[in-house]
Amino acid sequence: MLDIKWIRENPEALDAALATRGAAPLAAEVVRLDEKRRSVLQRLQEMQSRRNAASKEIGAAMGKKDTALAEKLKAEVAEIKSAMPTLEDEERSVGAALEDLLSGIPNVPLDDVPVGEDEDDNVEIRKWGEKPSWNHTPKEHYEIGEALGGMDFERAAKLSGSRFTVLSGAFARLERALGQFMIDMHTEKHGYREVSPPLLVRDAALYGTGQLPKFAEDLFKASEDRWMIPTAEVPLTNLVAGDILPAETLPLRYTALTYCFRSEAGSAGRDTRGMLRQHQFLKCEMVSITDAESSLDELERMTSAAEDVLQALGLHYRVVALSTGDMGFSARKTYDIEVWLPGQDTYREISSCSVCGDFQSRRMNARYRPKDEKATRFVHTLNGSGVAVGRALIAVVENYLNEDGSVTIPDVLVPYMGGKTKIEAGE
Template identity: 55%
Template sequence: MHDIRAIRENPADFDAALARRGDAGMSSEILALDAARRDKIQSAESAQAEQKKASKEVGAAKGRGDDAEFERLRALVSEKKAEVAAMQTEAKELDAQLTDMLARIPNLPAADVPEGADEDDNVEVSRWGTPATLPFAAKEHFDITGVTASMDFDTGAKLSGSRFVVLRGAVARIHRALGQFMIDTHVDKNGLTEVNTPVLVRDEAMYGTDKLPKFGEDSYQTTNGWWLIPTSEVPLTYSVAEGVLDESALPIRMTAHSLCFRSEAGSAGRDTSGMLRQHQFEKVEMVSVTHPDASDDEQKRMLRCAEDLLEQLGVPYRTVLLCTGDMGFGARRTFDIEAWLPGQNAYREISSVSTTGAFQARRMSARFKPAEGGKPEFVHTLNGSGLAVGRCLIAVLENGQQKDGSVILPAVLAPYLGGKTTLTAEGSLT
């Protein structure tokens, strides 16, 4: 959500920031609606003052026996009362229109975000690892001999439709091990607090984390009105909504391993093969709630937490700073981590780490009390994948594949796999 006062004070800057995202300026439309709302409020207050004045004079007129003046004033009070009610209703309607308009406008990009139209304009900031040159034609994850029998898309489609999968046996265990490895690392090494959240949330939680009203079609809503979470960013972030924290409580750093659900609206025909783009998937999420002065450094810290996981797994990756045209709706700056997938001969996104500034906090009224006193201020919120478990499974399988159809697994997973380090071509662990 945007601060209407900031738009009033710097409309040109607001429009310029939207232009960097490729959006048309909206300050004139916003300020016209804001002016109409404020005018209606002021008119209601003036009419209410007249009503109060007339109400006092009614008693005086009755006391001195002036029946005509008494009736005139009583009629005036009734008239002003109706005027006030009508104006207040109109003011509320205008306020709702203004709030809805502001809620549909994306966050403004940070000054250091490069301008661009799409992913082709993203800026690579670093690389780690060297993609191995395999002495055979690399296969995609679902075609690796040791994987194929345990990654069942046919049964997934029979149960739920396209873009669902059933994992069995050793592959299911590797998938589970990856999630456990991520959570343990975040808790034991990175100092995050593990949280087990609901996967069903109310409208308020989706709205507060900028998933509604604009992107309702991207998520699933149940028949009783709850929403299946697109990621645990929603419940983790909204857990601090409608409250005032002590500054000493910041930063709050959380992580959760959860099921996630996305309708993938608008992605028809993209990544239809394999596990890359599913309607149901698992992700380990990181969320931080910080002091505004610390949010940029916090984003760098979260980025390193995600990168370190891939380094421990031995998966080559590159990190890119998203341009203005490729950032998500609520982000003011986003770094994507793209893992190397030999089967596709390409880097593909495995994590996004974003800072929203006060954008989400303003929507959900999440504030903190400054230690030195003064009015409460909005916190800053950040979120990042640490990591997408299914995509990490893809990366581990493809990067570890061998000519005979087996897969050499990362050593860090051995404690979660009973000491086993290889997925055989027959689909078992040894």
């Protein structure tokens, strides 16, 4: 959530930022509701002050046995008490409208974020590695997985409907190996603390990270007050909700390997074959909690940690800076890492690393206290995939396909595969 004081002082800047995201101007309505609420609050405070003063005057009048004045003051107090509930209701109503409006306003992009309408305006930053060169024809992952007997989409559909996959044998082990490899790398090499969080969260947690109320249709609701997590960003970031952290404890770095659940609303007809866009998928998540001065450096560090996974797997990729029109709701700046998929002959996102500034921490009321200062500040939050396990499996299968249809296991995964170096039919 944005700072209401900043909006008051910079209404034009807000509308300009919203325009870069393809959103309509909202500053005037925010300012109008804010001024109305503050006006009502001022009137309430004036009435409370007059009620308190009149109550004291009643005592003084009674002490002087001035019955007429006392009765007049009593009538005034009664009138104030009668009028206050209406004003209090108005304040609550206007406050709720303002809160609802603010909660739906996306974050303000940083100045160096490329301005654009969608993914076509993203800017390539760098590439790593080379595309594989073969004599045989590339295939898509689902063709390879089905031919080797390790991916079954028909049985998954019987169990759960579309956008689910049953992995078995060596493919199930490969998924597990990839996840274990990633979590080991981030904890042992990059200094993240492993967390095993709940996969069910309450409304407040999803509000804190920005999924609610605006993106409820993208989520799976499990019960009246609990939702399946769309990403471990939600529980990991909310670990500090409501806290005041000593500055010397920052940065906090968390990582988790969890299943994630997304309804994929609005993606009908997109990536319907295979594992690219699933309702349930495994992902290694990274979250950082920093002070204001360190967050941009932390974004570079986090992105590098995600890249390290792909480099260790020997997968060609590129890093792109997302345009304002393609960035997520809570982000101020985002790097996507796109891995090369030979079967599709294109790059596909496998990690997204974002810095959110104090946007989420204001919603969560998560703060830190700088050393030798009494005042607190809102922490800065970051999140990134380190990386999406299912998409890493797709990339490994497509990039390590052999001419005979088998799949070579990347060297770093061989220990996690029990020494197996290749996946062949029936394994």
